[in-house]
Amino acid sequence: MIEARHLVKRFRDKKRGAVCAVNGVSFSCRPGEIYGLLGANGAGKTTILRMLATILAPSEGTAIVAGYDVAKDSHIVRSRVGFLSTATALYGRLSAQEMVEYFGRLHGLDEPTLRRRIDEIFTRLEMNDFRERRCDKLSTGMKQKVSIARTLVHDPSVMIFDEPTVGLDVMAARNIAGFIRECRDNGKTVVFSTHVMSEVEKLCDHIGIIHGGKLLAEGTLPELRARYGIHDLEDLFVKVIES
Helix, strand or coil, X not given: CEEEEEEEEEEEECCCEEEEEEEEEEEXXXXXXXXXXXCXXXXXXXXXXXXXXXXXXXXXXXXXXXXXXXXXXXXXXXXXXXXXXXXXXXXXXXXHHHHHHHHHHHCCCCHHHHHHHHHHHHHHCCCHHHCCCEHHHCCHHHHHHHXXXXXXXXXXXXXXXXXXXXXXXXXXXXXXXXXXXXXXXXXCXXXXXXXXXXXXXXXXXXXXXXXXXXXXXXXXXXXXXXXXXXXXXXXXXXXXXXC
């Protein structure tokens, strides 16, 4: 489970001085659910997810992820989280299998477990045909599968996706959406950020609308539509951030 508690993140900018990128955000997500953070670029979505994944430390507040405090037990949280982003690069000179092995060893998997997990994941994601191919020789879709495999190798209970379909073609984006659904169906706790309305409508059990670092509204899509009296999600989103 994820429970964010009054998360705040401040940065210092040379030109603007102190900047509050996230301001008092609280929400929760249970196992077997997908919680979508919907917001424009710069709304604070990535900063929230990086705090949940312990990449950034909160300035105030905290979050409980898989039963552990992100500030006090960050090393344990990392072992229970899978973080996927299109912004994360692959090591071009490593093969697909070497890439996943590297991350499996970072997570402390013993060799028999690592071999079993790699065989399972490469078969599930249909990666065996290119498992020995260097990452810099892979197509965009293949690279995304490698990113998924390294995210999954330690079998995390919590999955965090930061704008996972940005820059992908239609088929690669569909594969990611299917993978996100599968994580939910397997009982994992799933949080992802997006500015794509159709992804929210297709995937999310609960939605949090983020703007200016603040969580302005949350609920299921039917709840939000009933609350604001607007069916179209784009119109609803604009209504929320302008009110």
